[in-house]
Amino acid sequence: xxxxxxxPLSLLLALAMVVAAVMAVRGRRSLPIAxxxxxxxxxxTSVQFLLLAAPDVAMTEAAIGSGLTTFLFFFVLGRVRGGxxx
Amino acid sequence: MAQIAMTTGFILILVGxxxxxxxxxxxxxxxxxxxxHSGVNLVLVASGYLNxxxxxxxxxxxxxxxxxxxxxxxxxxxxxxxxxxIGVGVxxxxxxxxYRIYVTKGTLDIGKCRELxx
Numbered sequence: 001x002x003x004x005x006x007x008p009l010s011l012l013l014a015l016a017m018v019v020a021a022v023m024a025v026r027g028r029r030s031l032p033i034a035x036x037x038x039x040x041x042x043x044x045t046s047v048q049f050l051l052l053a054a055p056d057v058a059m060t061e062a063a064i065g066s067g068l069t070t071f072l073f074f075f076v077l078g079r080v081r082g083g084x085x086x
Numbered sequence: 087m088a089q090i091a092m093t094t095g096f097i098l099i100l101v102g103x104x105x106x107x108x109x110x111x112x113x114x115x116x117x118x119x120x121x122x123h124s125g126v127n128l129v130l131v132a133s134g135y136l137n138x139x140x141x142x143x144x145x146x147x148x149x150x151x152x153x154x155x156x157x158x159x160x161x162x163x164x165x166x167x168x169x170x171x172i173g174v175g176v177x178x179x180x181x182x183x184x185y186r187i188y189v190t191k192g193t194l195d196i197g198k199c200r201e202l203x204x
Contacts, residue, residue, distance in 0.1 A: 011090060018097055025114075041098070041124055051087065053139065055143075057127075072177060073181070076113070080113070
């Protein structure tokens, strides 16, 4: 792979990650959107790992860091209905 | 490219710490901690990246004899692989404590937990 196509891709990825992280952290949006934005940050991190030549870390991050963590958050969110907005 | 990834990782750590310090909802604080955790992992993997080298997998493309000149050091990647799994355990523990606080107090607002203030 050539460097001149990887560099703009990496910059775009970094920008998308920062935007998604700010979306997840700023408190005005609803909590499911914040959780999904945090999962998106994890997923884009796994793409970044793939660009850094670490495919095993990318697979683990996509499966566990993005998938299982989002599932855990929604599992807890379904049990605290009513307390999530205060 | 490794510099971009490392800068992004540090920005993610700072954004996650900001969110954990400014939000009052416990679940939002835990979401911020997972973002900071992703940033730490990204910084660690980017610190082990060497320019122009390939992934540490030995096959026909990278024979054993010339592996030392052509592959990246796999040690930071192995450590980050462990850190991801441990991070899920830590997140699950934080969520379990948040759920216990919700059951006993009926709220997730950290400002209403005043037992340790005097």
